[in-house]
Amino acid sequence: xxxRYTPANIERKWQEAWVNQGLHRTSTDQGKPKFYALSMFPYxxxxxxxGHVRVYTIVDVIARIKRMQxxxxxxxxxxxxxxxxxxxxxxERGVHPAKWTYANIxxxxxxxxxxxxxxxxxxxxxxxxxxxxxxxxxxxxxFFQGGLAYQKExxxxxxxxxxxxxxxxxxxxxxxxxxxxAKVERKLLRQWFLKITDxxxxxxxxxxxxxxxxxxxxxxxxxxxxxxTGAQVTFTTEQGDDLVVFTTRPDTLWGATFMVIAPEHPxxxxxxxxxxxxxxxxxxxxxxKKSDVDRSAEGKEKTGVWTGSCAINPVNGAKVPIWxxxxxxxxxxxxxxxAVPAHDQRDFEFAKKFGLGIKVVVQPEGxxxxxxxxxxxxAGAGVMVNSEALDGVVAGKGKGQSVExxxxxxxANNKGKGTTNFRLRDWLISRxxxxxxxxPIIHCDDCGAVAVADDQLPVELxxxxxxxxxxxxxxxxxxxxxxxxxxxxxxxxRETDTMDTFMCSSWYFMRYPDAQNDGAAFDPAVGNDxxxxxxxxxxxxxxxxxxxxxxxFTKVVRDRGLLTCDEPFKRLLTQGMVQGRTFKNPTTxxxxxxxxxxxxxxxxxxxxxxxxxxxxxxxxKSKHNGVAPSDVISKYGADTARMxxxxxxxxxxxxxxxxxxxxxxxxxxxxxxxxxxxxxVNSGNAIATPENxxxxxxxxxRAIHTAIKEITEDMTDEYQFNxxxxxxMKLSNALSDAACKDSPVYAEGIRTLLLLLAPFAPHIADExxxxxxxxxxxxxxxxxxxxxxxLVVDELTxxxxxxxxxxGTIEVAATLSKDEVEAAARASEVAQKYIAGKEVxxxxxxxxxxxxxxxx
RNA sequence: GCGGGCAUGGCGGAAUGGUAGACGCGCUAGAUUUAGGUUCUAGUUUUUUCGGAAGUGAAGGUUCAAGUCCUUUUGCCCGCACCA
Numbered sequence: 001x002x003x004r005y006t007p008a009n010i011e012r013k014w015q016e017a018w019v020n021q022g023l024h025r026t027s028t029d030q031g032k033p034k035f036y037a038l039s040m041f042p043y044x045x046x047x048x049x050x051g052h053v054r055v056y057t058i059v060d061v062i063a064r065i066k067r068m069q070x071x072x073x074x075x076x077x078x079x080x081x082x083x084x085x086x087x088x089x090x091x092e093r094g095v096h097p098a099k100w101t102y103a104n105i106x107x108x109x110x111x112x113x114x115x116x117x118x119x120x121x122x123x124x125x126x127x128x129x130x131x132x133x134x135x136x137x138x139x140x141x142x143f144f145q146g147g148l149a150y151q152k153e154x155x156x157x158x159x160x161x162x163x164x165x166x167x168x169x170x171x172x173x174x175x176x177x178x179x180x181x182a183k184v185e186r187k188l189l190r191q192w193f194l195k196i197t198d199x200x201x202x203x204x205x206x207x208x209x210x211x212x213x214x215x216x217x218x219x220x221x222x223x224x225x226x227x228x229t230g231a232q233v234t235f236t237t238e239q240g241d242d243l244v245v246f247t248t249r250p251d252t253l254w255g256a257t258f259m260v261i262a263p264e265h266p267x268x269x270x271x272x273x274x275x276x277x278x279x280x281x282x283x284x285x286x287x288x289k290k291s292d293v294d295r296s297a298e299g300k301e302k303t304g305v306w307t308g309s310c311a312i313n314p315v316n317g318a319k320v321p322i323w324x325x326x327x328x329x330x331x332x333x334x335x336x337x338x339a340v341p342a343h344d345q346r347d348f349e350f351a352k353k354f355g356l357g358i359k360v361v362v363q364p365e366g367x368x369x370x371x372x373x374x375x376x377x378x379a380g381a382g383v384m385v386n387s388e389a390l391d392g393v394v395a396g397k398g399k400g401q402s403v404e405x406x407x408x409x410x411x412a413n414n415k416g417k418g419t420t421n422f423r424l425r426d427w428l429i430s431r432x433x434x435x436x437x438x439x440p441i442i443h444c445d446d447c448g449a450v451a452v453a454d455d456q457l458p459v460e461l462x463x464x465x466x467x468x469x470x471x472x473x474x475x476x477x478x479x480x481x482x483x484x485x486x487x488x489x490x491x492x493x494r495e496t497d498t499m500d501t502f503m504c505s506s507w508y509f510m511r512y513p514d515a516q517n518d519g520a521a522f523d524p525a526v527g528n529d530x531x532x533x534x535x536x537x538x539x540x541x542x543x544x545x546x547x548x549x550x551x552x553f554t555k556v557v558r559d560r561g562l563l564t565c566d567e568p569f570k571r572l573l574t575q576g577m578v579q580g581r582t583f584k585n586p587t588t589x590x591x592x593x594x595x596x597x598x599x600x601x602x603x604x605x606x607x608x609x610x611x612x613x614x615x616x617x618x619x620x621k622s623k624h625n626g627v628a629p630s631d632v633i634s635k636y637g638a639d640t641a642r643m644x645x646x647x648x649x650x651x652x653x654x655x656x657x658x659x660x661x662x663x664x665x666x667x668x669x670x671x672x673x674x675x676x677x678x679x680x681v682n683s684g685n686a687i688a689t690p691e692n693x694x695x696x697x698x699x700x701x702r703a704i705h706t707a708i709k710e711i712t713e714d715m716t717d718e719y720q721f722n723x724x725x726x727x728x729m730k731l732s733n734a735l736s737d738a739a740c741k742d743s744p745v746y747a748e749g750i751r752t753l754l755l756l757l758a759p760f761a762p763h764i765a766d767e768x769x770x771x772x773x774x775x776x777x778x779x780x781x782x783x784x785x786x787x788x789x790x791l792v793v794d795e796l797t798x799x800x801x802x803x804x805x806x807x808g809t810i811e812v813a814a815t816l817s818k819d820e821v822e823a824a825a826r827a828s829e830v831a832q833k834y835i836a837g838k839e840v841x842x843x844x845x846x847x848x849x850x851x852x853x854x855x856x
Numbered sequence: 857g858c859g860g861g862c863a864u865g866g867c868g869g870a871a872u873g874g875u876a877g878a879c880g881c882g883c884u885a886g887a888u889u890u891a892g893g894u895u896c897u898a899g900u901u902u903u904u905u906c907g908g909a910a911g912u913g914a915a916g917g918u919u920c921a922a923g924u925c926c927u928u929u930u931g932c933c934c935g936c937a938c939c940a
Contacts, residue, residue, distance in 0.1 A: 173936070216935080219860060223936055230940080247940060260940090302938085327938045337940045346938050423939060543935080647880070648868065656868070661881055668880085670894090723870070726879035733879095799875050804921040806875050844920050850874055854920050 005673035007637020011763040015116055023779055024118040026513075027072035035071040036530050037063040038509055038569075040538030040546070041078045044126075045085065046104035048111040050578035050619060050645075050657065051539070053629045057642045058575060058651055058719070059537050060117045064759035065715050067118075068783035074530055076123035076512040077112070079105050082133075082501045084162055084179065087435040090467040097435040098463070101128055111630065116638045116762050118779075123515040127504035133437040134458035135511065135521035136504050139553070141440060141451050142560050148195040149429075151449060155264065155330070156428055158187040163471065165191060167428045167500060169224075169545045178545075186288065192439060192497065193426040196552045200225055200422040203551055212571030212717075214652070220543045226423025231407050233338065233416035235259060235311040237322065239270055243311055246333035246421050249343065250410060251395060251402035253315045254387035255361035256338040257351065259322045260304065262330035263287040271322055273308030280305050280324060287326045302327060302350045313338070314415040316388065325350065333421055341377065342369070348377035361387050362395040362402075427549065429500040434465060434473040436498030444485035444492035453486060459494070472496050505546055506553040509533055509568060527563050536569040537651075543574070573719065576654040578645070579616040580625030586613050593624045616656040627657050639761035640666045646721035646760060669764055672732055672757065676750055676768045679735075683773035685747035690789055696739040698794075703734035704749045705790035711756055712786065721760070728757055755784050799850035800825055802834040818845050825851035 018024060039059040042052055063075035079101075086097035105126060112119070125132050143149040157166045161182035170178045177184055196203075204225045207218045230248035237243050243259065261268065263284045272280045283305045304325030311322055320338075327346055328337055341351035341358045351358050358371035364382040384390040384402050389409050395402045410416035430439070438459040440452035452459055462480045465473040474480065475496040485492035507521070513530035514522040532554075538546075547569070554568040583592040583603050587610065596606040603612040619626040632641045644665040649655040693701060707727045714724040735749045751772075758765040758778045769778035795811050798821060808830030812821055822845050825831055835853050842854040 216860060220935055223859070226936090226939070228939070245940080249940080325938095327940090329939075332939050334940095339940090344940075346940080349938095421939085423936095540934090650869080653869095658868075658881075661868075664881055667894090674895095722868090723879080726870075729879055797875085801874080801921070804874090804919090806921095809875070842920060844874095846874060846921095850921090852874080852920050 003677065005670050005764070007639060007669075007763065008634070010767045011114075011116060011633075011638055014763045014766050015113060017766075018118070018777070018779070021777065023777065024075070024120050025122060026074045026076075026120045029072055032070055032072040034530060034534075035063075035066040035073045036509075036513075036533045036535075037066065037073060037075045038512075038533045038536050039077075040536070040542065041080050041505070041508060042108065043083060043085070044079045044081050044101055044104040044108050046107050048108055048629050050627060050629060052112075053115060053641060054575055054578055054645050054651075054655065055537050055539075056112065056115060056117045057645055058573065058721070059535070060115075061642075061646065061721060061759045062535055062537075062715075062719065063118055064762065064779065065783060068755075068759065068779065068781060070782065074123070074513060075119055076125075076515070077117075077119040077121065078123075078125035078508060078512070078515075079108075079127065080501065080505050080508075081105065081126045081128035082436045082498075082504055084164075084433060084435065086128075087433055087467065088469075090435075091469040094467075096463070098128065101126075101435075114630070114633055114638060115642070118762070123512050125508060125511055125515050127437075127501070127508065128435070130458045130460055131518065132508075132511065133504065136437045136499065136507070137440040137452070137457050137459060138454060138521055139507055139557075140437075140499065140503065141454065141457075143194055143556060144441070144451055146556065146560060148198065148556060149192060150195065151190055151192055152426075153188060153190045154193075154428075155186050155188050156191055157184040158189075159184055162433070163469070164432045165189060165428060165430060167502075168425050169427075169548070170500075170502075186290075191428055191430040192495075193428055194552075196427045196549075197422060197424055199552055199555050200227070200424045201420075202555055203424075203548065206551070206555075206566055209567055210569075210572070213569075214572065214574055217540070217543045217547065217572065217574065221548055224424065224544045224548065227420055228423075229418070229420045230403075231410055231416050232334070232419045233314060233410060235314060235320075235338065237267065237271060237311045238309050241267055241270065243267060243322070243336055244334045245336045245338045246419070247338060249340070249403065250416065250418075251384060251387070251390060251393075251406035252340040252343050252361050253313065253338065253406065253410075254390070255340040255342050255359045256313055256318070256320055257341060257357035257359055258320050258339045259311055259336065260325045260328045260339050260347075260350065261322060261336040262328045263324045263326055264330040265324070265335045268307065268324055271307040271309040276306065276308040280307060283324060290326070302346070302353050304350060304354065306354075315410075321356070323350075323354070331425060332423065342371050342374065343377050343379055345377040345379070359386065361385055427500075427552075429503055430497040431500055432472045432475075432496075433498055434461070434467070436501060437504060438474070439495040439497055439499055441495040442483055442486055442492045443495060444488060444490060446490060447485055447487040447492075449495075450485060450487050450492070456486075472498075474498070502546060502549050506549040507557070509536075509550070510554075510557065510563065521562075524562050528565070531563055532565045532567055533569045535571045535573065537573045537575060540574040547572070571717075573651060575651050576649065577618050578655050578657055580619040580623065580627055580657050582615050582617045582623050582625040584613045584615055585610060591623045591625070616654075619657070632662065636662060636666045637669070637763070639764045640669050643669065643725060643761055647725040648722070650722055651719055668729060668732070669761065671736070672753070673764065673768070675732060675735055676754065677771070679741070679746070679750050681747045681750040681772060683775075686744045687748055687751075689744070690787065693745065694740065694743075697743050697745040700734060700738050700740060700743070700749060701745045701790045702793065703731060704745070704752050705786050707731035707756060708752065708784045709786040709791065712783075715759075725760060728753070728760070731756070752784050754778055755781055796848055798825060798848075800828060800830045801850055801852040802831065803854060804852060807831070807834055814848075818847055821845055821847070822851055826853075 037059050039055045063073045067073045081101050086101045089095050089100045090097050157171045159166050159177045159180055159182050161180040166177055171184050175183050204227055207222055228248050231250035232244055232246055235243045304323045307322050309322050310319045313320055339347035341347040342360045343362055360369045360371045362382040363385045364380055369378055382395045384393045384395055390402055390405055393402045393405050397403045407418040440459045442450050444450055462477055465477055481494050483494055510522055510527055514526040550568050557563050583597055585605050597603045605612055617623055644662045710727040711724045714720040731753055738746055740746055754765050754769050766778045793814050796814050797809050798812055799806055800808050810828045812824050822843055835855050839856040840853050841856050844852040
């Protein structure tokens with residue numbers, strides 16, 4: 001073995017050796033408990049960045065430690081390979097998306113291998129491969145046959161840059177596309193949807209099962225699903241139509257003074273009286289131009305137009321005008337509301353602006369509200385008034401209070417019914433692009449939408465298409481579009497939309513355990529053996545998108561009898577960003593290229609001489625703060641990169657990339673190298689026996705087993721890699737300082753250090769382990785188990801407190817009883833100094849920890 | 857507006873209600889070295905009359921004992937938002 005630690009000379013060697021030994025192949029030993037470790041698979045952009053390094057390292061450490069602890073581990077890798085960048089490359093550079101994608105995959109796979117991640121490459125999948133998307137299409141047909149996939153004409157989010165529609169989840173609150181950054185437009189189109197709303201209640205309820213998930217993610221999903229309980233009430237229009245509203249406050253029905261319906265509401269035309277036609281039309285056009293976001297922006301100033309018609313309030317027969325206004329959304333509730341201005345601020349503002357009536361039905365205690373004079377809506381507590389049957393009832397949502405009573409009354413009188421409403425919308429999955437899985441449907445004039453037969457799957461993407469960037473290339477390919485109807489044989493047309501790529505990623509974790517099955521998406525027996533994923537790791541950006549869709553898929557797959565699990569991911573870890581050191585001009589806000597900063601310790605702007613701000617921000621080209629994984633690996637090796645990234649911050653927190661800290665981590669690897677190579681310990685050394693140890697040996701052995709205990713705890717359930725590594729450092733320090741380097745305990749310590757280190761820094765650990773003369777890799781050894789006996793101490797340090805203030809410590813024999821400890825403490829010099837001559841009112845003895853004297 | 861999270865040395869971060877600052881970075885001094893780097897040793901919250909005293913964003917409270925629990929509050933970050 002070399003005397004100098006040179007990672008470049010050892011890492012590749014071990015990566016190849018592990019492959020040759022088949023160490024990372026998923027064990028089929030059914031005698032072992034299973035552990036499914038999963039990282040969110042990447043989009044194959046072609047370049048590995050530090051964020052990738054972080055996720056895969058985290059999962060790798062977990063997988064490696066579980067293997068050493070006797071689990072059969074599945075740690076797979078694949079590619080979320082459909083998507084627009086490939087198509088854009090085709091448009092810009094004339095490369096076919098498939099060629100571009102597969103080249104990127106090859107490049108990224110090589111980069112991943114440099115990291116020494118223990119993926120089972122036999123399970124590799126790429127969602128753009130016909131072997132895979134065949135089953136994505138099959139999954140779609142499962143939904144279709146289950147009545148969970150349907151077409152609907154709807155106002156949808158249209159991304160003008162990517163030239164496709166997007167699901168609600170893929171547009172942020174500012175109306176910006178998650179991918180292109182474009183402001184989405186609204187378009188009326190016929191599109192495919194999945195009925196995720198059928199599962200809204202379950203998706204919400206089962207969040208309670210997910211106690212291994214961050215609370216934050218569960219809350220985000222609960223908010224997105226957005227359940228609210230209330231009632232549906234049917235008003236009748238003058239024209240005789242039913243106009244159904246949803247309200248969470250049915251108790252205030254008697255206070256409704258007008259109604260508002262969304263500008264897109266189907267009844268608008270019928271309700272509009274002759275004199276109002278133009279005003280209504282103009283308002284509708286204005287509203288149509290605005291996105292939902294614009295509607296809610298603009299200072300929230302209320303706008304609207306009266307249709308000229310009225311409706312009859314079913315509870316009291318009151319005649320109320322029907323307005324249209326864009327503060328009512330067509331896609332929430334029923335697209336129509338009853339307005340109670342006295343008790344709803346939005347309705348109040350609207351009523352004030354247009355001079356509509358305000359009727360108080362809730363009177364707060366000790367106050368008399370008057371609809372004509374109040375300055376704002378009263379949404380607080382009170383007692384019902386002017387509400388016939390409800391008069392005198394306490395207003396509120398509690399048991400026996402007005403809301404419950406109102407629902408009972410509505411149902412008893414057949415005027416409405418209690419109901420729940422969800423914010424969640426059905427999932428729009430059509431995309432007007434080429435590089436995605438075709439939707440396996442054929443449209444026939446006579447038979448409608450007909451499923452492509454299972455034995456005809458996959459509907460393959462045609463290769464020879466033209467990429468102009470305008471419209472779907474598939475739609476223009478007549479030879480592909482025109483096919484006979486599978487049912488009646490008449491000329492029919494293929495669906496030319498492809499699926500949202502989130503379809504592909506919503507079930508890939510079900511495919512991995514049985515990745516090479518060409519007769520089914522997966523064998524249910526294999527699927528049930530491995531599902532659910534025991535530990536999932538990925539970015540918080542999928543808190544709703546991918547994680548919600550995957551939960552939905554899992555429930556549908558369960559209901560189709562393919563799997564038995566309710567939830568796909570038992571535990572979820574959302575790792576923080578990797579941030580780069582960024583130089584920023586404080587006045588212009590411009591980012592300065594690090595190479596142009598002469599003295600990084602005192603950075604000044606190279607052109608203006610201003611002192612620059614040094615901040616840590618997400619790595620990106622525009623900020624000139626990126627660090628390439630390949631550069632770090634070639635300079636320090638993968639082990640140092642892995643150790644640094646794990647040590648620098650807890651996994652869920654953002655991590656500041658700092659070259660000085662990387663150096664520090666490299667020093668630690670060097671210390672271990674020297675410690676082990678200079679120790680003289682080899683596979684032939686006797687292993688320590690716990691008996692008849694000297695004091696020094698006992699101290700060292702306690703340090704060894706404390707490290708085992710702490711690291712094992714840090715790696716159970718909650719993963720605390722940073723403190724685990726600090727324990728490795730402590731053990732390494734203890735071994736360096738050991739006073740008994742000839743002892744078998746020292747040999748035990750050296751070996752234990754390598755075993756504990758193996759999951760974190762696998763290359764150096766195996767190099768040193770095999771260098772000691774062992775026959776088999778460090779990675780197939782059992783993970784050390786703590787010997788509780790080694791942790792027992794002869795002497796305890798007891799803290800002496802007086803009135804809760806620490807005054808010193810004493811050493812006592814561990815065998816002393818509680819009373820004896822108290823007596824020793826009382827007699828101690830430290831305590832006497834503070835308690836002599838004073839009355840000791842109380843003594844608290846915490847065994848093994850402290851004695852606290854309470855003096856008067 | 858609603859919901860959630862966070863706040864500890866120069867920095868990243870540790871602390872089952874029980875010696876706050878583990879571990880690391882940086883820094884200071886010394887040793888080794890022709891020098892730099894490496895490596896090793898010691899030190900590194902503040903203050904001090906060298907006995908101590910104070911200290912975990914702020915203010916209260918519970919407790920023998922609070923970074924940790926409770927109440928109020930400030931700042932920052934994140935998610936949702938005219939949701940009927």
